[in-house]
């Protein structure tokens with residue numbers, strides 16, 4: 001969204017083990033580190049953000065694991081990727097480190113004609129953020145392809161979790177404070193043309209209804225419980241309350257989609273937070289529904 005200030009400390013590990021050691025080092029200094037993926041769902045406060053931010057941006061290997069090798073993310077990250085490409089009909093798995101961009105993953109799967117993430121076409125950010133948030137929408141979600149994840153736990157240890165032991169839900173990977181290092185993803189075999197066409201159709205539809213090229217943090221609010229809202233999405237509620245186009249400073253509720261706040265150029269985090277406060281108050285007042293944030297706030301005072 002391009003609001004917010006600087007991090008007091010920014011650590012940029014380049015490998016899974018450097019990430020683990022960065023977490024341990026931050027904790028030894030008394031900080032609970034914040035993890036920055038692509039920043040596509042973040043609202044960062046103005047000024048200096050106290051404490052440690054760890055970015056996964058340099059941890060960006062995406063590869064096909066050895067087909068006959070150990071079926072473990074932990075082992076896979078320590079192995080060299082295969083030298084010769086395997087036939088696309090074999091394996092049907094990627095190991096994606098957390099800093100791999102979502103568009104890169106979506107394109108790589110489409111090139112092979114592997115189906116599973118084409119529904120995430122146009123979702124920005126990184127794989128780690130996508131797994132942590134269970135990114136998705138009408139056409140699928142991240143955890144639809146996750147077989148296992150490698151995380152760093154609260155003690156600074158690697159831990160491997162399989163799909164069955166995790167409970168991802170709507171816009172929440174269910175991993176709590178665990179940090180996603182890498183994910184083993186599985187796909188269905190299809191043909192490249194069909195996968196690409198589906199991805200393109202989803203992308204066109206997304207571009208039609210969302211302000212995708214504007215500076216935003218994606219959907220600001222989670223969709224409320226359908227029973228309570230009569231099936232209306234958060235964006236629809238905002239629209240019905242006449243809030244589309246409402247402005248604070250340089251932040252505006254997108255005239256295209258009620259669940260997007262757009263930075264018109266010089267918005268501050270303060271503008272965005274105030275606009276969020278107004279939207280929540282008016283929607284609660286008019287509909288009785290308390291909108292819950294989907295985007296994550298990084299407030300300076302929380303450290």
Ligand SMILES: Cc1cc2nc3c(=O)[nH]c(=O)nc-3n(C[C@H](O)[C@H](O)[C@H](O)COP(=O)(O)OP(=O)(O)OC[C@H]3O[C@@H](n4cnc5c(N)ncnc54)[C@H](O)[C@@H]3O)c2cc1C
Pocket residue numbers: 034035036037038039040041042056098122123124125126127128129130131132133134135136137171178179180181210211212213216217218219296
């Ligand atoms: C134009 C636009 C369209 C969007 N469309 C969609 C959509 O259709 N569906 C959807 O779900 N989202 C959408 N989003 C939101 C965003 O793309 C997703 O939430 C994305 O998964 C965020 O990933 P990120 O890497 O940018 O995470 P960030 O924004 O960097 O972080 C988000 C949260 O995840 C945590 N996190 C990041 N990396 C890790 C990690 N490795 N381990 C643990 N926690 C981590 C952060 O600490 C933070 O709490 C959209 C955003 C934009 C700007």
